[in-house]
Amino acid sequence: MNIKQNAPKNCIFAPNMISINDLTFLIGSRALYDEANWHIKPGERIGLIGANGTGKSTLLKIIVGEYAPSSGSISMSKDLKIGYLNQDLLSYESHHTILHVAMEAFERQNQIHDEIEVLLKKIETDYSEEVLYKLSDKQQEFEALDGYNIEYKANEILAGLGFSTADQHRPLNTFSGGWRMRVMLAKILLQTPDILLLDEPTNHMDLPSIKWLETYLAGFEGAIVIVSHDRYFLDKIVNRTVESRKGKLTTYAGNYTFYLEEKSLRGEIQKGEFKNQQAKIKQEEKLIERFKAKASKAKMAQSRMKALDKMERVEDVDDDNPTVNFSFKFTKPSGRHVIRIENATKKYPNIDILENAEAVIEKGDKIALIGANGKGKSTLLRMVAGVEKFEGSCETGHNVTTTFFAQHQLESLHLGNSILEELQAFAPKHTDTELRSILGCFLFTGDDVFKKIKVLSGGEKSRVALAKSLTTDSNFLILDEPTNHLDIQSVNILIQALKQFEGTFIAVSHDRYFLDNVANKIWFIEEEQIKQYPGTYAEYEIWNSKRIIPVPKSIPVKPAEKEVKPKTEEKPVTANSQQQLKKLNDQLQKIEQETVQLDKDVKVIEAEMADEKVYSDQAKLADANKRYLTAKQLLDAAQNKWEELAAEIMELESN
Template identity: 80%
Template sequence: MISINDLSFLIGSRALYDEANWHIKPGDRVGLIGANGTGKSTLLKLIVGEYTPTSGTISMSKDLKIGYLNQDLLSYESHNSILHVAMEAFERQNQLHDEIEELLKKMETDYSDEVLNKLSVKQEEFAALDGYNIEYRANEILAGLGFSSEDQHRPLNTFSGGWRMRVMLARILLQDPDILLLDEPTNHMDLPSIKWLENYLSSFEGAIVIVSHDRYFLDKIVNRIVESRKGKLTSYSGNYSFYVEEKGLRSEIQRGEYKNQQAKIKQEEKLIERFRAKASKAKMAQSRIKALERMDRVEDVDDENPTVNFQFKFTKPSGRHVIRIEHATKSYPAIDILEDAEAVIEKGDKIALIGANGKGKSTLLRMIAGTEPFQGTCETGHNVTETFFAQHQLESLHLENSILEELQSFAPKHTDTELRSLLGCFLFTGDDVFKKIRVLSGGEKSRVALAKSLTTDSNFLILDEPTNHLDIQSVNILIQALQQYEGTFITVSHDRYFLDNIANKIWFIEDKKIKQYPGTYEEYEEWQSKREKSSTNVKDVKKEKPKKEEPKVMSDDVNKQLKKLNTQLKKLEEDIILQKAEVEKFEAEIAKEEVYSNVTKLAETNAKYTQAKDLLIKFHDDWEKLVEEILILED
């Protein structure tokens, strides 16, 4: 389909690509990955012809239809409805539609055979191009991307940037391209829309190239990873998880080859040094010098997975209750967010707040942070000190400060060595720390703001979309930082890998209430899947009931039963939290040297750990059964 041969592309004197090669075949589903600044988006622009290679070639067939989604489409302006904008994909069908309308109008006064024949030809072509179904197809894709029927008739320029990007994606998908080039397609998408896109792309018959930092998304869609690194393109068969494993193996082999070669070089250098001064051995020494110069040097393996080595400290630990929300009611003119809602954040909670866009996640974070007015109360607990991170706070960075100065002014208790260590974790190494904030990209500013948030003396963090603009490596660093953080936090993110690795509780807004699942994101997904299946079965049973059946009135007995079940549910949630702490306690015990090195102690501790874990699993199963009972009674 597309052949890239000996591609070089220079920006000033810097070679973004240096004789890189890559062949995209029909049916390839490729994840194009690499650290920020390695040229992934640039490569897509080279393929579509927006940029011209410095040298080398990019060849493809002339009739290849490319669908290209890039972040520049955010600037597209239109006063037309988003349905109209999406249907711009059907260029020929729209042209035929207009011509048919003109001919029908002309027929009001002209009944000639010429007009009738023209109309017949146009209508046949329109039908052959499935023109009568184009609006239905546009409706279907826009709905999948999260647009309601009412939204589809709103002008494009009334939507925010993230929603506009979805409209552009819909228009591209409707073009039925032979190959899709998607640059960060899940940016600004909520979880339901990401899942819909995964399902759509899974059934897409053409080739796909995706630039993305969402490793779960890549795992679901791609069958090949191409890594952009040091000017080259390296291919790995398999999804992202396979790439991580395979790259680890390749790195081990390369590290071994490097060490062996370095040992050989040192041995040769010793021989040369020993004999080069002797006239009888000078020729041999020169021969060995030339052999060394001609040697293909094996590069050492860079450490691309830095570990966080930083003490996240705060002066005062918080009390048991960090935040208590009571009787919270919040609405906007077009939507009600919360109504008489309640929730509690306790010390040590690591909460992921999830849900579709427009459900009030960021609003709830602002309410907790005290920056959003609402009816009701949000009480902060004893000794709680908080820091609120949101994307708009990037604007509060001091542009004339260097990166290091920005952190020094915010965290004077930390030494320069500590701050530089943290910045190194966020990929600011060496002289990078002296760069001015004003010259940084959006992603780099986001990393600075995150590092700044983590140096705070706060025992409670509020993080709104902290993974936006971060590459996979930076997301991994943030995960490590939050895993080491001993305080409490609540975060909104659409990165499922991130959520699965940092959260011990899931919050979601449903029926204008704040609801909680006491477990990891993976466990929540499994529970939600069962819940949706159970709900569908209940609805199917309802549909089978006779139409004349009187509506069900909830009896006092049912009310009492519901109250009893809800009390049991609350108690069980408390038991789950305590039992999870018990499991983690035994996990920590097993990791101690005095335990694992003693066979008897290890056996005893392992037995207690297994017993505690089995009880936790039972509690989770009981919790799911209780929720299903409550759902059936409420329906």
């Protein structure tokens, strides 16, 4: 049976795309899933959530057939086309360009293209009708498959995921793992599957790319299953939430925020049922104890005991939201000025980060440093931490003690220590109870705290390093992507901890929920300057959506063009050149106005797509998505034209 990918989203009687029935999956003697059931319908957008270790990624592997269930069944239509993104793709290697790798998605089109090339070569010497007919048939099939637009489609998706035109012609193996993952995502999206299974798709993405992916998925007509710890991302995309917990899969008919409210409500009901049942059990046990010794009542007592044994017990509600029960301790508070940056200039061979930039961090500032990848966020953090050389100065204020958390800090962990010993050595002022409480918040419970650092995974080491940062004696924290490798519960713990922290911190993260809950100032790098918005991340987003982004001051010059050239005789400025310069400047001014208007149009459509009335209506959403892609294409063309005109003006003015 062929299941159409544009079936109604909420159709009760729609056939299941994938049916999971009584699924049991054992790891050793532990049941990761125990007779779990789940049915995925066409058009559903599902967030698969749960604490680390509850089997979310494993379940996706079971669905695609990488793992076999211990018992139970998974059924789906034979021709169901699944697009599966997982973290294993980070290791994919290729010497081809990323554009070539992305276009591998068009398997049939590429095959026909190669056949057409062979026939075109053959027709140079063979003019037979047979060859001409074959060529005509192949060209018609290629056109029917939209083969002439496949490169444009690949360009569009790669650009949305943050790749410049030049980047698209670089080999895949020259990119880091995070960027490779984006290429693999582009390839999967280009395959237009019936259902997308996305395991942490926003890992290694910057905020602009996450927003682009949100917009793209909002217009995707197939079903989607997303494993993610990004609450904002889930709220924007999903209309169903499935929780993996204690071997079962529980469905909630809404996004993540709905899930929290509904689960709380269900929990209150379950608590009441548990309390009532426990009272009934105690009453029954008293009656049985009272009458079991009496011969005349023994039969009745025996009957009640059997009924009690057969009673289906209501479980008490576990607290899934542990709280931080420790306090930060630092010996001395800092002075008013924590960091003062003056005349800071930082350049790399192919990119200028800062030019005579200035900034001040004051006591009590909770700063979120945001922006696209490659804009210099981590570089700026290292400058603040004093581990990155640059021109200018970065002065540390009175009594400021600093702790710098970054992913490379994992290398400083002592492999021979147990997790608890690592924290004891780093934070001797904290009691073992406090340290174990902190470790419990980061998923190290019971005997886990005695595991050696050397046997931990990369994610576990990251959580240990972060726990160490929270036990520090420092009054100034520098945090580079602290939410990486954390599930939603652990992110909540980190938020609680930073809210209690009475010192100062600056953090880089792509988790918008985290940023919105901890920051009272926003920093961003623009026009090679450190700029500041004095408010929360949510307030910054509203402000940023209304402003006009500054046009670049100049076109970046390639390093080869920066070489000092011998002086040549200056050409006299003629009336013709002045007339041409005036014409180009008029055109530049006109295209600037067009760019501003097109940018506004794009933002209006983006706001429209975020409206519940639009994104809940498939027809309206598809129309909005189509208008968005058209407007974005026009904006890109206008920006390219601006760059061409600016380059012409610069060349003419230099003559």
